[in-house]
Amino acid sequence: MHKVTFILISSAGVWARTARGHEEVPAVEEAPEIPEGDESIPPQAEPAEGEEGQPEIPVEVPPPPEPETRPVALRCEDYIRRVPTPKFQDWKDIETQVLALKNKQGGMIRPYVVCAGIPYGNGEDAFLALFKAAWQTRSTLRVIGEGKNYIPMVHARDVARLTRHIIQVGPELDYHLAVDRGEVTQKTLIETVAKQFNLPYEPAPVTVAEAVLAEMADVFTMNIRLEPSPLMEVPWEPPPPEPEEQEVEEQEEEAPKPSTSGTALVPPPVSSEGKAKKSRPNSATSQQPAPEADVLEEEEPAAEDKGKEETLPGFRWWCERGIVANIDQVAKEFSRWRRLEPVKICVVGPPGSGTSQLCRKLAEMYSIPAIVLDELIEEQRQLETPLGTQLKEQLDLIAANVANPKSTGPYLLPAALTTQLVDAAINTAAGRHRGWVLSGCPSSMEETSALFLDLPAPVETAADPKKKAKPAEEPQIAEDAKVKEGFQVDMVIRVTSAEEVCSARAQAAEGKPFVEKEFQAASDLWKKDGDAVNEFFVERLGVAQLSVSADAAAEAEKEKHEEALKAAEEAEQEAPPAPDPADLVVLASGSWTWLDTAIPTVVEALEARRPVFNFLPAPGPAQSAAVPADTAAAEEATADSTAAVAQSDERLRHEQRV
Structure with a gap:
């Protein structure tokens, strides 16, 4: 019979009602602001003539505010006096039974308890609702009470690493607390999450009685x-740097070649997790590099090391400073583990074709921001x-220029300015996490390349006044130019419409006045760059493109006329x-009826390209307003079901009376 290590993962809920003292929250001392270049202490003002001997007027000094307090941190050694909430009473009983295994089976079972804080990160569900x-x-985020209570938390990876660390070290301590060093209050947590997702409001407070039935x-x-386990206190030291390639080649040349008749030398395996983490920056702290591999191996100590005092190996944190300090990475993990890929749609078309209306409809359907260039301009000009x-x-x-009849322009904003507006709107927190629907830009190749490609900044040279200025040339786009991070779109929708229809639609639009020039x-x-813009999306970005006509009402009228002509010819009538x-x-x-047919077409094409997961009912053709053929049968089945329920209720009332 071999020795068994038994590790139970528990929850900090078994400590929730443990008796503990309170201490003052240490105040953060702020240095007084001293003007630059003046480090001297200003002299005290001397009393003016005639003021000596006058009684001083007492000034009422407000009493100092009461210092804020917080619970005294509990340690692993305090587990004997832990008190759970009723919900976690069974958890504590299980902990007690696991720890009792230490004295059974002749000591062949080594039990440990890892009591984890509220887990976050990866696919954890504790803060899923938040x-x-x-x-x-x-608009449902709320702060319960004053929100000054402290919530012990830990990243799921750090719980796994502590568990592995216990297996490697085999410590004497039976009970270990797995918590980070975040020291986060409830209010700070909720406000941080709201800020990360760019919510347009501040979470309002509610009483404890109002939130008693709320989730979590x-x-x-x-x-x-809670203070983390002593095993998590030992700092991790990075391994020595690997030799450069040239040094490795020299060592290989000097090393004797293995015999082909013997056992072949096989390089040590490297886990796929290790490869992935080499290329991924550490999200927890900037001081610690990302882990290379999680390998459970124990090396025999060398002969010269035997007899020396053993030191605990360092613990490598993933999220030591807590959820608030690493909210960017935790939000990315939340989206990645739930396949919440942002939806990015670009709607292009001539001015007055109705791209902004289609943009808003799609944004409302997918619950993502609508980025309309005209709205960005009106918003930014007020700032x-x-x-x-x-x-x-x-x-x-x-x-x-518009007011001057002799002016030849310009009548449009420069591309550098419009792309700057759109770039800022796309890079908001809501755009990064949920996606966006863009309309009004790009409308030229200059805007397209500046917005979607990572181009080097143009080199400005001083103009020579003796030489004539050359006419502006179209910018040349390098073939190896890469797409900006976060700007790879899922679908491009091209709205087509006749020029006279676009002009009439623009003149009838509300809000922005129509200017002919x-x-x-x-x-x-x-007209000049529209086709080139569409080719850019298809060839450079490899994006599926969908064409939608905004003149569907006129096209339907033309089709009716053609059918009437054919019928008249067959009947030999006028x-x-x-x-x-x-x-x-x-x-x-x-007419805006074309939107009713365009939206289901767009949704169906996008869903065929990739499923959209956004916590909403899956959009598709089933959401259209078409009436099913078996409506009568469905209504009849519903009526039968209602009658059966009524009979069951009547029978139940009769039994109760009896």
Whole structure:
């Protein structure tokens, strides 16, 4: 019979009601601000003439605020006096039974208990409701009470590493606490998650009585501080650097070649996890590199090392400073483990084609931000920022050019400015986590390359006043230019519409006034670069493209006329008159029914490309307004089911009366 190591993973809930004292929260001393270049202490003001001997007026000094307190941290050795909540009473009983195995079976079972804080990271579900509500931008985040209670937490990886560490070391201590050093309160946790997902509100407080039935209320009201196990206290030292390739080649040349008749030399295996972690930066702390491999191996000590005092091997943290300090990485893990890949859609088309309406509809369906260029311009011009000032200057210049009948432009914002606006909107927290739907940009190849490709900054050279200025040339895009991180789109939707219909639709639009010169300049630019923009998405980005017509109402009227012509020819009757082109323009520009058919088409094409997981019901053709053929049968089955339920209720009431 061989010796067995038995490790039980428990929860900090078994400590939730342990008696503990309180201590003052150490205040963070802030150094007084001293003006630059003046490090001297200002002299005290001397009393003016005639003021000596005058009684001083007493000044009421407000009493100092009461110092904040926090629970005294408990250690692993305090496990004997731990008191659980009723929910975790069974957990404590199991811990006691596991620890009792130490004195049974002749000492062949070595039991340990790893009591973990509230786990987070990877696929843990403890804070699923919190992260899910923040990811969906729901207004349900609340702080229970004042939110000053401390919640012991730990990353799931650190629990696994401590478990492995116990197997390697075999410590004398039976009970180990697996918690990080975050020292996070409930309010700080919720506010950090809300800020990470860019929620447009601050979580409001609720009373404990109001939240008693809320999900995980016992976790969010826990108030206890725990210190990590002594095994997690030993700092980890990185291994010596590997020799360079040249040194390795020299060593291989000097080493004797193995005999072919003997046993072949086999290189030690490297786990796939180790390879992956070599290329992945450590998210926990900037001071510790990422782990290479998790290998459970024990080496025999050398002869000269035997008899020396043994030292514990260092513990390599994954998330030592806690969830708040590593919220970026924890949010990425949350999305990756639940396959919450951001949805990124780009809607392009001529001005006035209705791209912004389609953009908003799709954004509402997938619960992701809608990035409309016109809305970004109106929002940014109201801000007193360098970008807002630059934008207002350009808009004033365009307005002056429009008012001047002799001016030849420009009538549009420069591409460098529009791409800067869109780039900032895409790189928000909501855009990074959930995705976005973009419309209004790009409308030219200059905007397309500047927005989606990682291009080097242009080198500015001083102009020679003696030489004539050369006309502006189109920028040449390098073939090896890479796509920016986070800008790889899932689908491009091209909205098509006749120019006269676009003009009529733009004139009837609410909000932005119609300017003929601006519209014509934008329309000419799309005619020039529209096809090149579409080719860029297909060839450079390899993105599926879907074409949608915004003139569906006029096209349907034309089809009706063609069918009427065929019917008249077959009946040898007089041909019906053709619809007036002006009426078709009015019909197409005032109808938005094309959105009802375009949206299911887009959703079906996107779902065929890759499934979209966003905690919402899977969109698809089933959500359309079409009435099923067996509606009568469904209604009849529903009526039968309702009657059966009514009969069952009546029978139950009769039995109760009897």
